Amino acid sequence: MKIAVVGKGGSGKTTLAGTLARVLAQRQQRVLAIDGDPNPNLALTLGMSRADADSIRYIPASLVESVTAPAGSPTLRMTMERDRVLSEYASQAPDGIQLIAMGKPADGTAGSG
Amino acid sequence: MCASHRAVRGLIAEMSGAGDHTITDMEAGLEHMKRGTARNVETMLIVAEPYYRSLEAASRTFSLANELKIPHVRVVANKVRGDADRAAIETYCGQHVMPIIGEVPFDETFVAAEQAAQAPADFAKGSPGLRAIERVADRVMALHARTAS
Numbered sequence: 687m688k689i690a691v692v693g694k695g696g697s698g699k700t701t702l703a704g705t706l707a708r709v710l711a712q713r714q715q716r717v718l719a720i721d722g723d724p725n726p727n728l729a730l731t732l733g734m735s736r737a738d739a740d741s742i743r744y745i746p747a748s749l750v751e752s753v754t755a756p757a758g759s760p761t762l763r764m765t766m767e768r769d770r771v772l773s774e775y776a777s778q779a780p781d782g783i784q785l786i787a788m789g790k791p792a793d794g795t796a797g798s799g
Numbered sequence: 800m801c802a803s804h805r806a807v808r809g810l811i812a813e814m815s816g817a818g819d820h821t822i823t824d825m826e827a828g829l830e831h832m833k834r835g836t837a838r839n840v841e842t843m844l845i846v847a848e849p850y851y852r853s854l855e856a857a858s859r860t861f862s863l864a865n866e867l868k869i870p871h872v873r874v875v876a877n878k879v880r881g882d883a884d885r886a887a888i889e890t891y892c893g894q895h896v897m898p899i900i901g902e903v904p905f906d907e908t909f910v911a912a913e914q915a916a917q918a919p920a921d922f923a924k925g926s927p928g929l930r931a932i933e934r935v936a937d938r939v940m941a942l943h944a945r946t947a948s
Contacts, residue, residue, distance in 0.1 A: 687943040688815055688839050689822045690869075693846030694856050698877040701909060701919060702846055702932065703824040708920035709929075709936040710820060720823040722811040728824045733918030747806035750813070761835070762809030768817045780918070786814060788807050 704731025711781035718772075719779065721787035728787070732779040745775050745788050808836050815839035837867040842939055844900065846875050849884035854891045861897050871942050873900035875935060880905045901935035903928055 689706070693699035700723065711717045721728035729739035749771065754760040764771070776784040815821050816839040823840075843864045847857035857874055864872040876888040879902050892899050906928030912919045923929045 687820055687939065688841040689820075689939065690815070690825050690837075690840040690843045691822065691846060692825045692843060692860055693827065693877075694848075694853055695827050697846040697848050697853060698903070698909075699827075699846045700824050701913075702844070702875060702877065702903070702935075703822055705919045705929065705932045706844075706936055706939075707822045708918065709933050710822070710940075712920075713936070713940075715820045716818060718814075718818040718821045720811060720814055720821055722807075722823050722825050724826060730916060731918050733921050736916055745810060745814075747803040747810065750806040750809045752806075762806065762813075764810070764813050768814060771814065772817060780921070784818075788810055788814075 700727050701731050704728050704733075707732060707779075707783055708781055711783045717781075717783045718776075719783050719785045721785065726787045729777070729779065729785060732783055732785060733781075734777065734779050734785070738777065742777050742785070742787050743775050745771065745786060812836045812839055832863065832867055837864075837869055840867075840869050842871040842873065842942060843869045844873055844875050844935075844939075845897075846877050847888065848878050849876065849880075849887045851891075854888065858891075858895050858897065861895070873898050873942075875900060876902040878905040879903065900938050901931060903931040903935070 691699050691703040707717050707719045719728060719732060749764055749766050750762050751765055752760045753763045776786050779785045812835060815823055845857045845860050847853050861872055874892055874897050876899055879885055904927045906926050908923040908926040909919050909928050912922035919929055
């Protein structure tokens, strides 16, 4: 299943996403957690330590390129295969969860809650 | 929208297709979403708090998610502090025909978990909040069991 969690800042969206990931992983589901928030905070609610959260490698936007077909509008294409992205960028979280993060740490506020 | 921002969204869409089970913590708001960005989303959980502005935002997101043809769009009522909160959310969602998949109570244990820099899943075992999220998980799994091959 592919789940997206959305909500206003402060709604508890990240806490719900992280906790739901843990609950599903504890039910023997292999879960890939994706932090797509520009102010990434999912690691802590997944149960990673601050030290581990601080050592996450963020996936650079340069892994996507814009391709324009002769008669079409531009589409985005990844320049690295998904499996390789996972092996190079995924961090391990509790219960076997893999975490990848796309966001850029916001200055001064990253990890503040 | 700047090119790198668009690229990040493309990456999220692409990586949501990796593995059997993915959970994506998305950027607030859906205004940026296009069909391509949403193609790997089967269930969208809209987290709403029991006050009017939050519910209004949830309603906008709900409409956009339906336009994007996301198969299952559900509201999670969060930080519910009692019957009045529950009634507010249920009334609003009823009027706007938004299905609620679960209600998570406001839980001091979650606040304490955050202060201790720990995950609710570790710190708040057995708490009302965690039990409510377990019920949300049950229902999400049931949605997918119904639609799986």
